[in-house]
Amino acid sequence: MAEKGVDFQIATEYPWERSDALMDMNRAGQTPVLTGERVAPIPDSMAICEYFEETVEKVPLMGSGPAARAEVRRLTAWFDQKFYAEAVNLLLAERMYKRIVLKAPPDSAALRVAAKGVAQHLDYLEYLLGERRWLAGSSFSLADIAAVAQLSVADYLSGVDWRGFPDTKTWYATVKSRRSVRALLPERMQGLSPPAHYDKLDF
Amino acid sequence: MAEKGVDFQIATEYPWERSDALMDMNRAGQTPVLTGERVAPIPDSMAICEYFEETVEKVPLMGSGPAARAEVRRLTAWFDQKFYAEAVNLLLAERMYKRIVLKAPPDSAALRVAAKGVAQHLDYLEYLLGERRWLAGSSFSLADIAAVAQLSVADYLSGVDWRGFPDTKTWYATVKSRRSVRALLPERMQGLSPPAHYDKLDF
Numbered sequence: 001m002a003e004k005g006v007d008f009q010i011a012t013e014y015p016w017e018r019s020d021a022l023m024d025m026n027r028a029g030q031t032p033v034l035t036g037e038r039v040a041p042i043p044d045s046m047a048i049c050e051y052f053e054e055t056v057e058k059v060p061l062m063g064s065g066p067a068a069r070a071e072v073r074r075l076t077a078w079f080d081q082k083f084y085a086e087a088v089n090l091l092l093a094e095r096m097y098k099r100i101v102l103k104a105p106p107d108s109a110a111l112r113v114a115a116k117g118v119a120q121h122l123d124y125l126e127y128l129l130g131e132r133r134w135l136a137g138s139s140f141s142l143a144d145i146a147a148v149a150q151l152s153v154a155d156y157l158s159g160v161d162w163r164g165f166p167d168t169k170t171w172y173a174t175v176k177s178r179r180s181v182r183a184l185l186p187e188r189m190q191g192l193s194p195p196a197h198y199d200k201l202d203f
Numbered sequence: 204m205a206e207k208g209v210d211f212q213i214a215t216e217y218p219w220e221r222s223d224a225l226m227d228m229n230r231a232g233q234t235p236v237l238t239g240e241r242v243a244p245i246p247d248s249m250a251i252c253e254y255f256e257e258t259v260e261k262v263p264l265m266g267s268g269p270a271a272r273a274e275v276r277r278l279t280a281w282f283d284q285k286f287y288a289e290a291v292n293l294l295l296a297e298r299m300y301k302r303i304v305l306k307a308p309p310d311s312a313a314l315r316v317a318a319k320g321v322a323q324h325l326d327y328l329e330y331l332l333g334e335r336r337w338l339a340g341s342s343f344s345l346a347d348i349a350a351v352a353q354l355s356v357a358d359y360l361s362g363v364d365w366r367g368f369p370d371t372k373t374w375y376a377t378v379k380s381r382r383s384v385r386a387l388l389p390e391r392m393q394g395l396s397p398p399a400h401y402d403k404l405d406f
Contacts, residue, residue: 027327028285039270046249047276054269066257067242073250081284082231124230 002180003145004056016101045080046073049142061142072136075143083150087117087159095157100191115161118154122165129167148175152184156194162203177201205383206348207259219304248283252345264345275339278346286353290320294362303394318364321357325368332370351378355387359397365406372406380404
């Protein structure tokens with residue numbers, strides 16, 4: 001939304017609490033949900049992004065033409081769903097949910113699976129960025145946003161070993177320095193500190 | 204694609220075989236992938252559907268206006284992702300993959316979890332259809348297609364108990380009788396028969 005120039009406020013919801021407010025807006029009980037004065041609540045991050053792509057056309061974030069948009073959508077789904085399931089969700093379960101909610105130590109076998117998942121996805125990012133300036137092609141797009149959204153959570157949870165992925169590291173530093181992303185780096189999970197390099201633009 | 208009036212052929216790929224042909228088209232190793240003479244391979248079912256919505260405008264399947272499209276997209280993601288993960292994927296693992304690939308019996312505890320997942324989603328369908336003619340509103344849309352795609356697989360695998368969901372059953376019978384869906388009902392999974400009611404339009 002910052003990239004699109006849309007003003008917004010973030011309200012925190014913990015999906016595991018399944019608050020009435022969240023369940024009324026989204027029976028799936030998942031975040032994010034978009035609410036506003038002019039629109040009924042819209043759940044689902046992709047539905048929200050497509051909504052802004054249609055309603056705030058002056059800053060296109062999905063490329064131009066059906067084939068380019070297909071590439072952006074494919075990669076966005078990749079990071080939102082596949083990278084999340086194979087890496088970020090495991091890190092969140094072991095390093096965030098267990099610590100904050102269950103007060104239990106992480107499982108080292110699960111962390112190894114997460115580390116392998118992160119490494120495989122960094123391999124793919126490195127491959128894409130060997131041929132492209134941005135993930136979906138020559139323009140910054142929703143695919144970069146989706147990738148950074150997932151990757152920054154993994155990095156916050158000390159889940160990313162950047163060694164051996166120079167193109168991905170450069171791309172990540174570049175995206176980090178955008179005003180939209182920089183504004184999010186000071187945010188902290190309650191009771192859980194990120195590694196020292198997390199919010200450094202030059203890491 | 205049949206609803207859009209687009210000619211197509213289906214080629215079978217078993218994702219667990221990770222064939223070179225599939226991996227070359229989609230590094231995620233997932234089906235479906237769209238290929239054609241005029242377009243590079245497009246993976247991801249939602250990216251494919253958005254592609255046809257943009258390129259074959261004469262049969263709109265996502266409603267009109269950004270808010271209506273958001274509702275279609277939210278529900279499509281619900282069935283593609285949530286219903287799949289909480290019900291259909293479990294049925295596929297227990298009743299299809301174990302039988303055809305592993306030659307092992309299904310796990311009854313997992314089947315109970317799947318049955319509970321299906322029942323919860325039928326509850327939601329019944330709620331939606333109590334207020335709407337079609338899932339996303341007054342028009343047949345991609346949300347109906349996504350729901351039927353998942354539900355018909357669950358039904359094929361004897362995973363749906365229709366009792367107590369009259370509005371959903373009527374809606375399902377109506378969608379089943381569309382030419383696009385009827386054409387798919389004779390298809391069979393190799394070595395695995397559906398229940399007798401599966402391809403009956405009046406069940």
